[in-house]
Amino acid sequence: MALLATCAKSGTFAFSKFGLFKLCPSSYSIGSSINRNYVTKKEKIDIHSLPKAPKRPMTSYLEFYKNHYNEIVENNNLQTDKKKASKAVQICSGMWESLDDVTRKGYQDRAHARLEAYKEEMQKFKDSLTPEQKELLKEAKKQKREEKVKKKEKKEEKQKNVEHGLPKRPLSSYMFFVNSKMPNPYSDKSATEYVQMLGHEWKELSKEDKQSFEELAAEAKEEYSLKMTQWVENMVEQGDGSDVKVSLLQKELEKLEVPKKNTSGYQIYRHHHKEGPLWSTLSDEEKEKWVKKAVKDLHRYEKEMEEWYQKIEDKGKTDFVEEMFELIKTNKKKPTKK
Numbered sequence: 001m002a003l004l005a006t007c008a009k010s011g012t013f014a015f016s017k018f019g020l021f022k023l024c025p026s027s028y029s030i031g032s033s034i035n036r037n038y039v040t041k042k043e044k045i046d047i048h049s050l051p052k053a054p055k056r057p058m059t060s061y062l063e064f065y066k067n068h069y070n071e072i073v074e075n076n077n078l079q080t081d082k083k084k085a086s087k088a089v090q091i092c093s094g095m096w097e098s099l100d101d102v103t104r105k106g107y108q109d110r111a112h113a114r115l116e117a118y119k120e121e122m123q124k125f126k127d128s129l130t131p132e133q134k135e136l137l138k139e140a141k142k143q144k145r146e147e148k149v150k151k152k153e154k155k156e157e158k159q160k161n162v163e164h165g166l167p168k169r170p171l172s173s174y175m176f177f178v179n180s181k182m183p184n185p186y187s188d189k190s191a192t193e194y195v196q197m198l199g200h201e202w203k204e205l206s207k208e209d210k211q212s213f214e215e216l217a218a219e220a221k222e223e224y225s226l227k228m229t230q231w232v233e234n235m236v237e238q239g240d241g242s243d244v245k246v247s248l249l250q251k252e253l254e255k256l257e258v259p260k261k262n263t264s265g266y267q268i269y270r271h272h273h274k275e276g277p278l279w280s281t282l283s284d285e286e287k288e289k290w291v292k293k294a295v296k297d298l299h300r301y302e303k304e305m306e307e308w309y310q311k312i313e314d315k316g317k318t319d320f321v322e323e324m325f326e327l328i329k330t331n332k333k334k335p336t337k338k
Contacts, residue, residue: 045140051133054121057114060107065092160243164235167227170220173213177202229255236320241327249328256312259304262297265290
């Protein structure tokens with residue numbers, strides 16, 4: 001009893017062959033961990049509600065490009081070229097390089113005048129802002145930078161997945177239905193109208209009519225699941241496991257029916273008292289009840305893990321599973337790119 005009371009007060013970890021298990025959080029960990037009932041997501045600042053800063057002026061080259069774009073496209077027959085923009089830039093760069101000094105200076109002088117006017121406007125804009133607006137604009141810029149980084153990371157991740165041959169997600173029953181309607185039976189309709197009409201058709205289908213599409217989707221999902229398992233195994237075996245998302249690794253463990261992880265006394269308490277008093281305000285005696293439940297759940301988890309590991313060993317997947325656990329642990333700690 002005294003031990004449990006101490007656990008409730010200070011937070012206790014239990015060791016087993018399967019790793020480290022937390023019975024209940026300490027007062028420190030409560031404050032530093034995420035409590036979904038009390039921590040709110042950081043709100044995104046609406047940039048459109050803030051004062052609009054003056055736009056940066058065109059450079060000398062950009063003005064030249066803008067003036068000659070249509071001419072370049074027409075003279076080089078780029079109207080239907082898919083790489084029209086990049087080719088136009090390439091041609092324009094050559095024209096700019098060969099431009100005579102007098103004409104170039106005219107562009108540069110105008111660009112300089114625009115820049116000076118912009119600096120004056122920007123200074124007036126800054127002077128007109130309140131301290132609160134300045135802070136909000138600063139935070140908005142920070143959020144924009146973070147979004148840019150996330151977008152870049154997502155693009156890089158997608159490219160890596162393509163390079164590694166990540167299986168494509170399976171089609172849904174609705175998408176199988178859409179494919180069955182190809183070619184477009186509503187060729188006289190716009191794309192938006194076409195999608196709306198197909199959506200309406202799908203909703204009107206009876207359960208029996210939808211069944212064939214749902215069966216196709218189920219087969220595709222099963223095939224995708226098998227491909228994903230093979231892909232993850234290959235990635236781990238080839239030493240590319242660090243490029244696999246944690247969520248995908250966890251899904252593969254779920255397929256192997258890994259036991260549900262044990263919960264702490266705090267987690268059990270919060271599950272039963274979502275709107276109740278904070279854990280840190282409970283007395284040792286009040287916490288003891290939940291710590292006992294945590295200990296019981298720990299024993300359940302240890303027993304199930306013992307049996308599960310035996311099954312994994314029988315399947316000859318012990319090394320693979322241990323590598324998966326290690327990858328999940330490592331990949332979760334990956335630093336965010338700046």
